[in-house]
Amino acid sequence: MSDQKPLPDSRRRFFLKASGATLSAGASASAAAATVAESSSRVFDLRTEALPLVRFGLIGVGQRGGFLCKSLTAIEGCRITAIADPDAAVLQRAAAYVEKAGQPKPVLYGGGERDYLKLLERKDVDAVIIATPWEWHVRMSVDAMNAGKHAFVEVPAATDIEGCWELVQTAERTRRHCMMLENVCYGREELMLLNMVRAGLFGELLHGEAAYIHDLRWQIKELERSTGSWRTLWHTRKNGNLYPTHGLGPIAQYFGINRGDRFLYLNSQSSPARSFAAYSQREFPPEHPRNKLQYINGDLNTSLIKCASGRTIMLQHDTATPRPYTRHNFVLGTNGAFGGFPARIALEYLDGKKRMSADGKHEAFHEWEHDMAPWQKRFDHPLWKKLEALALKNGGHGGMDFIMLWRIVYCLRHGLPLDQDVYDAAAWSAIFPLSCASVADRGNAKDVPDFTRGGWQSAKPWPVVDIQL
Known part of the structure; x- marks a missing residue:
């Protein structure tokens, strides 16, 4: 289905009624806010x-x-x-x-x-x-x-x-x-890092890095069925970050996006689009339909997001090049940093004491620590601690899928707020079209709409939740 196809009738009626015109991907937050009825009530918590x-x-x-x-x-x-x-x-x-x-x-x-x-x-x-x-x-x-x-x-x-x-x-x-x-928000590392951030381990947060770098060229071979039969075609329609939320979702939760902070604007640029076409040419005969497609999505897209707090987020997308998988999962604060893939940490102070190397000759933060066992023992999230056995038994990206679904069922059964809401869904997903708009406009900044219409200023960051089993 082409993304140039007109909006379904119900969506077209909604927007014509709300604003008299369809909003462009780069519409300002104030213009976007006008599309929502004044009488609507927020659904935080x-x-x-x-x-x-x-x-x-x-x-x-x-x-x-x-x-x-x-x-x-x-x-x-x-x-x-x-x-x-x-x-x-x-x-x-x-x-x-x-x-x-x-x-x-x-x-x-x-x-x-x-x-x-x-x-x-x-x-x-x-x-x-x-x-x-x-x-x-x-x-x-x-x-x-x-x-x-x-x-x-x-x-x-x-x-x-x-x-x-x-x-x-x-x-x-x-x-x-x-x-x-967004299942990645329920990964063991991401839950632990959320716990660390909420404990103030890194001091004031300054910067984060997120990514979805995953070689998916093989999906070109899925012609009639499975994900590649439709997902491949998006690389012929758009040029930007087509899949932003796996890396971005956890960073947004660490930063309290929509809950004390928000995405303000972004700039985005893409590399040349080469790898999908090269792979297709190797794997199919010249006359094959896949070789008739024009792949326009840059192999690597890099976006820089500015937050209302002044914090920055570097976000990347690459499903085309042959290299190891990573989501980056990096946070930097005034007291140190954490990075994923592989997991590593560097802190200046812990429990009020300056950390030094084993030989006492230099400050510990000058080298990464890769042994996560002590940190997991102290900072593993309550959800992971209580559900680890079930999560590992039932699988799904290291157990994150099971924990996500279990948590949804738990919240619905107890009438509790969910860990992610519609404002998160909107803000995290919006990076897709906004990155495309920025790439098409020489990397110029595009405002991220405030889907909360100011509600983010009083909403509280999501807590480190516990559960009763």
Whole structure:
């Protein structure tokens, strides 16, 4: 589906009514704020009715959605009651996961791309998980919330600024949760680092670095099915950071973005686009359709985000070059730094005492410490400590997927606010279109809309939550 296709009718009506014109990707925060009705109410720390049993409907159960389906069957207190996917094979596979777990077979909807609307009509669906191609995320999330369901949508939640605003407006109007499934926020290292930051270990935070560097050229070979059959095409449509949230989400939580701070503007530049075309030419004959495509997304995109506090974030995207995986996960403060891949730490003071090298000849922060065991013992997050065995048993990117889903179910069952809200989904996803707009404009700065409309100034940073098992 081309991203140049006109907005669906419902989205077009919303924006014409709100502002009389569709916003561009680089619209200012003040202009964007005018698109949201003055009467709308913020959904910070939204609490909804407690659900003793959380009944899920799944929309999209291919590679990612199928894994999420299987993972949910291992979590107490939830059921999968309905599944929608136009692909009969993956639909039946997902149903088999549910039945193998000893649960009733879910009702299946496979009658076409819009058969998911029938799933949303069901009274036995409280929340939906959306794991479909990106261009469907906003439409399906909005439809779910309008039907009274909580929406949990894969990353990115939206691919344009209009979609980000529509998610915010709909969540506020319906009072339903809209959470982007940013699983990396639940990784052991990221949870530990959040705990360290909240403990003030690094002093005042100054700078962060985030990335999604992951060689995905092989997805070009997925022609008819699986992620590469549609994701590859985005590299022929846009030039920017197409997938910003895996690295950025945790940094945003460390910095308290939307909760005491916010993204202000960004500048972005891309390298030449070479590696996808070169890979395609090696792997396919000259006349193959993949070799007819024009890959325009730069192999490496680098964006610099300025925050209202003055802090900076360097964010990178590269799914095209042959090098090791990394998300950077780097924070720098007045008392030291932490970096990921591999994990390492350097601090000047700890517990009020200056740290020195083992031989006492120089300050400890001049060398990285790579042994994380002592730091994990002291700073592992309560969620990880209590769920480690279950997380490792059920897998999913080192256990982060299981902890994310478990935490969602826990919050819904207890009527608690979620760890990520619709403002996070909008702000983190907005980097995609804004980076593209900046690249197209010689790297000039593009304002990041304030999706909270000033609410970030009084909202409190998310705490290091504990749980009762």
